[in-house]
Amino acid sequence: MYDLIIVGAGPAGMTAAVYAARKRLNTLLLSKDIGGQLLWTAGVENYMGYQFIEGPELMMKFEEQVKRFPLEQKIGQELAALSLLDGGFEVRTDNDERYQAKAVIIATGKRPRQLNVPGEERLKGRGVTYCAICDGPLFADENVAVIGGGNSALEAVYDMVKIAKQVYLVSQTQLTGDQILVDKLKDISNLTIFLEYEVTEVEG
Numbered sequence: 001m002y003d004l005i006i007v008g009a010g011p012a013g014m015t016a017a018v019y020a021a022r023k024r025l026n027t028l029l030l031s032k033d034i035g036g037q038l039l040w041t042a043g044v045e046n047y048m049g050y051q052f053i054e055g056p057e058l059m060m061k062f063e064e065q066v067k068r069f070p071l072e073q074k075i076g077q078e079l080a081a082l083s084l085l086d087g088g089f090e091v092r093t094d095n096d097e098r099y100q101a102k103a104v105i106i107a108t109g110k111r112p113r114q115l116n117v118p119g120e121e122r123l124k125g126r127g128v129t130y131c132a133i134c135d136g137p138l139f140a141d142e143n144v145a146v147i148g149g150g151n152s153a154l155e156a157v158y159d160m161v162k163i164a165k166q167v168y169l170v171s172q173t174q175l176t177g178d179q180i181l182v183d184k185l186k187d188i189s190n191l192t193i194f195l196e197y198e199v200t201e202v203e204g
């Protein structure tokens with residue numbers, strides 16, 4: 001039985017792993033991937049100590065730091081079920097492996113928020129996507145709508161105006177992203193912004 005199982009190896013899970021290893025806890029780090037959402041991030045400007053670093057490079061540095069400590073890793077495995085045992089927990093993975101620990105930290109991050117409008121589910125992966133960095137190049141020279149008005153949407157717009165023919169930003173509210181990102185959108189010729197518009201359907 002491990003002292004601790006950490007599920008998820010994004011920034012939170014890897015940080016927890018280093019703290020656990022320094023406390024000499026017998027720890028298992030179990031995750032679908034190493035790096036989490038930052039693997040999809042082109043550039044990080046707000047991690048102190050680095051003026052600018054690419055997300056995957058920062059995560060490689062996190063991984064190197066984790067590897068300096070003696071802890072077990074199972075990467076490429078997904079948590080499928082978690083159950084309570086006498087004195088601990090049992091974690092079951094998607095390939096039916098079972099691990100037990102006295103404590104479990106869930107650091108599985110987040111999933112994209114869906115619009116929940118007609119057409120979205122049907123067209124997911126066929127034109128509807130949730131990651132501009134990952135899928136943007138698939139829409140080169142096409143017309144693209146980015147839905148949202150926060151930092152993720154603004155970063156997606158900034159990436160897509162370089163790739164797509166025309167970008168439409170549709171936001172239910174005024175833009176709520178950081179001003180530094182809002183300023184970057186000024187004077188982009190292939191961008192049209194619709195503020196206080198709501199998406200009601202995706203057609204394809």
Ligand SMILES: Cc1cc2nc3c(=O)[nH]c(=O)nc-3n(C[C@H](O)[C@H](O)[C@H](O)COP(=O)(O)OP(=O)(O)OC[C@H]3O[C@@H](n4cnc5c(N)ncnc54)[C@H](O)[C@@H]3O)c2cc1C
Nearest residue numbers: 008009010011012031032033036037044078079108109110
């Ligand atoms: C496009 C984009 C740009 C961003 N830019 C910045 C930025 O510039 N600066 C900044 O500070 N933040 C940025 N962020 C936010 C930052 O990436 C997140 O805040 C951070 O990654 C959260 O870390 P986390 O470890 O909590 O979760 P995540 O990074 O989501 O990691 C979750 C981990 O859990 C694993 N996992 C999930 N479910 C399971 C399961 N069932 N079983 C096993 N493993 C599982 C995943 O594989 C992953 O390894 C950005 C995010 C995005 C999407």
